[in-house]
Amino acid sequence: MFVRRAILSRGYRSLVRSTNRPSFISSPITRATRTVSPFSSLSSRSFAVANPAMADSASTSGVTADGLKDKLSTQLEAQFVEIEDMSGGCGQAFQAIIVSPQFDKKTMLARHRLVNSVLKDEIAAIHAWTPKCYTPEQWQKLQDERA
Template sequence: MSARTDVEAERTQASTGITPESLKTTLEEKLGAIYVDIEDMSGGCGQMFQAIIVSPQFAKKTTLARHRLVNSALKEEIAAIHAWTPKCHTPEEWEKKQNKA
């Protein structure tokens, strides 16, 4: 659910305490992520996020296992938001992807 006004967006974000920065900090601390890019897709209300997460902890894990690891690290935050879309990469995968671009 997207906020209809900037004031409503600020109120929702203030009540949940969830910001792209707080999500990034949690992922860096809990997953040892070396790169995190969080995009608020909800227009600032803090209810819909898309993320690129690069962590050595994703090595030898399936996509599903990576998502479960992220969802476990952000259990409380995910419960408070509307939508969460992570894209998980190992450092090696991320480096290859960056070299192709």
């Protein structure tokens, strides 16, 4: 690890030398230390990726809204699934509306646990997951209220 010492400017030194110093500080502070990474002098251009396809696979989680929708539809026998990628396409944050008869007589926590167990591998690869789980009756009631 490299350490670089920098002398504080006169203006900053006057702020540090205030008269309201705690009694355990006996001398004024005149130097500050800063830890510098060995890579701090490298420009961002030196990390450019030669293959653009490689950059895309490295910057995304590999999880898609369509993949989540297919898995939920088949394993939960969902009647309606809407997945929205909230991360701008990189696959890191998803919001979902899931309507399934399997949610009947289950608490919200039990519904979320059921969905999370189906998507265990996908949830591990993404940053944020927000499911909204409804029974077909609850969903129909919501649709009637909106109309």
